[in-house]
Amino acid sequence: MRPQSPSIPEKEFTYEALKQSLRLDGRGPLEIRTPTITFGPELGWVECTLGKTRVVAYVDAKMVKPPPERPFEGTITIHSEISPMASVDYELGRPSEEEVTMIRMLDKVLRRSDAIDKESLCILAGQRVWHLRLTVHCLADAGNMLDCACLAGIVAFKHFRRSEVEVIGDDVIVHAPEERAPVPLAIHHTPFCVTFAFFPDPTTRPVVDPSLLEQKLSAGAMSIALNAQREICVLHKAGGVPTAPDEILRLLNVAVGIAKDLDKLVEARLREDWAERKVEVR
């Protein structure tokens, strides 16, 4: 058994520090930890870290027969695994409430926000479509695993490339990557998730990207998924802390700024990685 809540001195100190707008890692209240994105040798394998929080996401694709009610659309499934490796708070086979919330948020942000064009995954109507499978592994939890998992997931989709296929009549020819360059997925927009933590003391301002301690001591959280074009995909507020509309609008503006920065960072990292992968053929 683990202590459910942090010890009394930790709690008192953190509240006192937050009241003075100080955070233990030296960040400002509305400052996120700088994410790092590492790509694996395969396309669609991404490791993402936020401080000591670490998530690996990878995408693979296979061909399946589409369900009869949606013959023109490919399918996307998200598998997330939060093992006790991430933190001792997690147990295998018994997802806690917060894990369930995280899994559902991942599904909302990555799949139901229609970021990926499903119709472009159709190969032969009613016969063959691509089935994309995103697997998210949480390796270490140092707070705010949701944002890290969402970032890893969307970057994995952006990084992934599927094999080129050719349809002649009813025959489907799959071209190996050596034969024809694999094609990227059609992605409409890139949603990023930004989480704010609210504290029981009403005079303490909310903080963005909470650390594990802040997350455990918070009274509520608000996760906003939005893209750099200021379009909100999901707004999820948990915990029931009363918040004024003005405050939510202020936090939304903060989230927009963060999403723009994240978008720039992701694009830059993807370009860098793509430049490294180029092989000159003479």
Next chain:
Amino acid sequence: MASIVVPGEHVPAQHVNLKLGPGLLQLSAHRAQPPNSHLIISTRAGQLDHSANKSRWWVECNARRYVPASQESVIGIVLGRSGDGWRVDIGSGHPALLDGLAFEGATRRSKPNLKVRCQSVSHLSNQSVLQVGALVYARVSLAHKDMEPELECFDAQTHKAEGFGELSGGFVMQCSLRMSRLLLDPKHFLLPFLGSRFPLEVAVGMNGRTWISAKGVKQTIAVVRCIEAVDPDGAGMEEGDLKKLFNRLEI
């Protein structure tokens, strides 16, 4: 001499008065071997080290999970009462037991008086008001691999508190076990350096928890950030870099 060992490796430790430290295990004497020779193997991966006269041997490694060992001082969080004592989380696989009598001035005979007395005597106040979530600085008195570890808050010989007891105020941080051993090393630069800049109180537990109490919130945060920066599990900063980081912090 620095040699790396892996678990199960044979260690050439031989001495008339041999003392084995963490990470080493003596196998029961093998029949084929002469009776006074020992077969020592390592149980951890790490760097094999020994004292100058080769009588003490241990394996130096880094870990995040604490395995209790007898006579080590640890910082625990009170989980709840159990019988006469408290259940305390010390970061190990099982919660440890802290007996209600394992405090300075507490004996079985004077125990009923103690509860009355402790309202007036301040240093005994930990007897009655250890709440759930309180921090205690204690020593592991019993660490058997098949039993729950036990803690005590006094020196068993002198029955004096010797600094053990409840830690109130301040902040407790988690670092790697290697870092907590470095902090306990009197030759390590970090704590003397921080102590020369501002007054602070520190209690280092061998279980990777460090309690810090300084005057202001900013100073406590500065200590936490310096320890995290020096932690070999994190940034692993050297003395020069740390001083630069320290000067950048606003205190």
